[in-house]
Amino acid sequence: MANRDHTRLIHELTDEYTRRFPRSATLHNEAELRMIDGGNHLVRLMEPFPFRLGQSHGAYVCDVDDHKILDYWQGHMANILGHNPPQITQPLAEALQDGWGLQSGFADELQIEVARLIAERTGAERVRFTTSGTLCTMYAIMLCRSFTGRSEVLKIGGGWHGAQPWALKGISVKQGSYDHIESEGLPAHIDSETLVTRYNDVQALEDVFAKHGDRIACFIMEPWMGSGGSMPATPEYMRAARDLTRKYGAMLILDEVIAGFRFRAGNLGAMYGVQPDLTTMAKIIGGGMPVAAVAGRADILALCGRKNGEGRRVRFDGGTYSAHPLSLLASKLMIEYLVAHEDEVYPRIAAMGERLRKGIEKVFADRGILACCTGHPNSAVPGSSLASVHFPATNDLKLSCPDQVGNPALSDITLRETVMKLGLLVQDVNVSHGIGAVSMAHSDADIARTLEAVDHVAKRIASE
Numbered sequence: 372m373a374n375r376d377h378t379r380l381i382h383e384l385t386d387e388y389t390r391r392f393p394r395s396a397t398l399h400n401e402a403e404l405r406m407i408d409g410g411n412h413l414v415r416l417m418e419p420f421p422f423r424l425g426q427s428h429g430a431y432v433c434d435v436d437d438h439k440i441l442d443y444w445q446g447h448m449a450n451i452l453g454h455n456p457p458q459i460t461q462p463l464a465e466a467l468q469d470g471w472g473l474q475s476g477f478a479d480e481l482q483i484e485v486a487r488l489i490a491e492r493t494g495a496e497r498v499r500f501t502t503s504g505t506l507c508t509m510y511a512i513m514l515c516r517s518f519t520g521r522s523e524v525l526k527i528g529g530g531w532h533g534a535q536p537w538a539l540k541g542i543s544v545k546q547g548s549y550d551h552i553e554s555e556g557l558p559a560h561i562d563s564e565t566l567v568t569r570y571n572d573v574q575a576l577e578d579v580f581a582k583h584g585d586r587i588a589c590f591i592m593e594p595w596m597g598s599g600g601s602m603p604a605t606p607e608y609m610r611a612a613r614d615l616t617r618k619y620g621a622m623l624i625l626d627e628v629i630a631g632f633r634f635r636a637g638n639l640g641a642m643y644g645v646q647p648d649l650t651t652m653a654k655i656i657g658g659g660m661p662v663a664a665v666a667g668r669a670d671i672l673a674l675c676g677r678k679n680g681e682g683r684r685v686r687f688d689g690g691t692y693s694a695h696p697l698s699l700l701a702s703k704l705m706i707e708y709l710v711a712h713e714d715e716v717y718p719r720i721a722a723m724g725e726r727l728r729k730g731i732e733k734v735f736a737d738r739g740i741l742a743c744c745t746g747h748p749n750s751a752v753p754g755s756s757l758a759s760v761h762f763p764a765t766n767d768l769k770l771s772c773p774d775q776v777g778n779p780a781l782s783d784i785t786l787r788e789t790v791m792k793l794g795l796l797v798q799d800v801n802v803s804h805g806i807g808a809v810s811m812a813h814s815d816a817d818i819a820r821t822l823e824a825v826d827h828v829a830k831r832i833a834s835e
């Protein structure tokens with residue numbers, strides 16, 4: 372199905388969407404007068420304009436045009452209990468009423484409790500907080516470069532670690548390749564210092580280590596590829612990542628900004644039996660608030676400590692709002708809830724994820740359209756609440772790598788990113804990159820409703 376022309380269908384859907392969301396359309400004109408492109412984050416700024424939110428509860432968000440939209444974006448996949456869950460909002464509201472929560476900038480007991488919880492659930496020796504996934508991957512890389520005295524950073528083509536200098540190469544395919552820098556304004560040497568390899572390709576990993584191994588400071592990878600296509604690392608790949616980094620004296624950073632607490636009440640690396648040198652986490656651990664953490668070996672994290680003399684310190688420092696009290700309260704409540712309800716939460720969202728993925732594949736197959744979902748579990752990860760849908764050109768592709776789903780020559784990206792997005796939104800279902808994440812607030816009825824809506828989109832694609 373790759374490379375078909377969807378202009379007419381997209382035109383129709385854009386018209387329907389514009390008619391359905393008139394107040395958002397008007398507000399977008401105003402937004403563009405004050406903010407570049409009318410907003411602050413590329414993935415939130417869909418074409419022709421984003422719908423603008425009002426209240427949100429559980430699986431649903433309400434917009435300014437009074438729709439109740441079933442949501443699979445769920446706060447960039449952070450809101451595993453749904454939007455504004457009372458388990459978190461009520462204690463936060465009570466704390467604020469009691470005059471506690473915004474007094475940031477001090478040491479407190481809560482920081483110790485949350486660091487202890489994260490360490491216990493991830494096997495980390497030390498934890499340091501910051502405010503975003505982007506910052507924690509940047510600090511983790513700085514720590515590894517200092518620890519090893521090496522400069523090269525290895526990442527995966529299609530891997531997204533936030534917009535920071537060492538992560539702005541190899542995010543998207545251009546002319547069949549990931550080997551390019553994707554931002555202006557970076558230091559000149561960043562291109563040669565950032566190496567890109569292929570996900571789940573053990574041979575490619577061996578080759579890059581054989582060539583650059585003694586210069587690689589760290590290999591940063593997502594054990595579950597998120598925006599690159601929602602797919603797990605194979606157990607063989609994770610083992611190779613650990614073995615090769617050890618063999619060549621490089622550090623292994625598992626970027627679990629999405630994966631942390633998504634598949635179990637702890638890190639995903641543990642499900643593979645792989646202990647990284649550092650783990651980066653954000654999203655779910657914030658309980659809906661901006662909390663991020665670098666967790667891992669004490670000897671590496673010690674490099675940002677005061678006792679690490681002048682000049683040799685890694686300035687993983689500052690952050691007016693780092694370890695912010697109200698945010699850490701949300702973090703503590705979320706982590707404690709997930710630990711206490713681990714046996715209930717993860718099987719439930721995985722079962723709904725399975726129904727959704729299998730249901731979507733069937734809906735498209737029944738309409739004669741070749742579509743496959745990623746997000747399926749594997750032998751290391753028994754269940755998954757994540758899903759994406761792809762439209763490969765041929766059905767001999769076993770999807771395990773971002774280039775298969777990010778390369779327009781191999782997969783119809785317009786169907787996934789534009790037709791699915793608009794086609795579902797005009798039916799009040801919001802998805803991201805095909806689908807997104809199931810939360811505890813979603814119900815079987817929501818999944819059934821989603822499958823009906825997907826069928827409606829499939830029917831329109833089939834009759835294009």
Ligand SMILES: Cc1ncc(COP(=O)(O)O)c(C=O)c1O
Pocket residue numbers: 447502503504505506508531532533534593597598626627628629653654
């Ligand atoms: C795997 C991964 N790492 C890092 C980031 C950056 O996190 P943030 O958006 O909190 O800066 C993201 C964001 O989606 C992510 O998915």
